[in-house]
Amino acid sequence: MLSLQRNGVNVQINSLEKSYGKREVLNGVNVNIKAGEFVAIVGKSGCGKSTFLRLVAGLEDAEAGSIQLNEERLQGLNKKARMMFQDGRLLPWKRVIDNVCIGLPGDQQKKALESLTQVGLEDRANDFPSMLSGGQKQRVALARALVHEPNLLLLDEPLGALDALTRLEMQELIETLWTEKKFTAILVTHDVEEAVAIADRVILIEDGRIALNQTIALARPRKRTNPTFGMYVEEILARIMNKRTEKEYAQPFHEKSLSLLNSVNN
Numbered sequence: 001m002l003s004l005q006r007n008g009v010n011v012q013i014n015s016l017e018k019s020y021g022k023r024e025v026l027n028g029v030n031v032n033i034k035a036g037e038f039v040a041i042v043g044k045s046g047c048g049k050s051t052f053l054r055l056v057a058g059l060e061d062a063e064a065g066s067i068q069l070n071e072e073r074l075q076g077l078n079k080k081a082r083m084m085f086q087d088g089r090l091l092p093w094k095r096v097i098d099n100v101c102i103g104l105p106g107d108q109q110k111k112a113l114e115s116l117t118q119v120g121l122e123d124r125a126n127d128f129p130s131m132l133s134g135g136q137k138q139r140v141a142l143a144r145a146l147v148h149e150p151n152l153l154l155l156d157e158p159l160g161a162l163d164a165l166t167r168l169e170m171q172e173l174i175e176t177l178w179t180e181k182k183f184t185a186i187l188v189t190h191d192v193e194e195a196v197a198i199a200d201r202v203i204l205i206e207d208g209r210i211a212l213n214q215t216i217a218l219a220r221p222r223k224r225t226n227p228t229f230g231m232y233v234e235e236i237l238a239r240i241m242n243k244r245t246e247k248e249y250a251q252p253f254h255e256k257s258l259s260l261l262n263s264v265n266n
């Protein structure tokens, strides 16, 4: 087993602004993500979710504002973070094990194999990516990210291309590994149900800022059949679709959630 797992990093984001030419994408984003917290970012297509993630990864620079990692200001590439994308980005000419080894210093096949074991794919180490299913490719991508023992895992819609069942299995795997390793996680997703299933907090980006910051007060593992689960999904979706204003959202949701939480108790 990988033994030297480090704990998550605190990510403090202040007044972050980002534009592409005249297009303002982020316009004063403030958020504090606690070490070890799992946060999901949702919002309409084009609202700036991936842009936000790329800024936290240090792949792009902001026009204004700051990102601090354990109070140290991020400059350049975020070395505490690893990223996982929707398409996995495996190199097709390299075997699975060699894909996981990318970026590791020296010969680290043993470590890579341990990481593959954690995602249940140790027996596919010598296959090429083309021999794997979509879900298996994403498992390899996860192993490749986690082999570096990141303090922060950035997930850019990593399950978006998977079928519903594989998606559920991957959600469980990500949650299990996050619980074990205690890294901080930021997941961008279009799927509000996925966000409510896996995250401690769901954040909505709208008009370049954070329009909703919803803690999910449900015990883990979460049951989708729980009425409170369904209520979180429904209310967050209504808010995204602008069927609830920010003001309307807060009050009835709070009341409903209290009564449901009292009656159901998870």
Ligand SMILES: Nc1ncnc2c1ncn2[C@@H]1O[C@H](COP(=O)(O)OP(=O)(O)OP(=O)(O)O)[C@@H](O)[C@H]1O
Residues within 6 Å of the ligand: 020, 023, 025, 043, 044, 045, 046, 047, 048, 049, 050, 051, 052
């Ligand atoms: N490199 C770029 N150059 C110019 N415009 C960009 C660039 N990257 C993103 N944008 C624009 O910034 C806005 C936000 O894009 P982003 O990819 O962050 O949105 P998103 O919320 O992740 O969208 P989706 O959910 O569809 O993936 C969009 O209007 C997009 O066209």
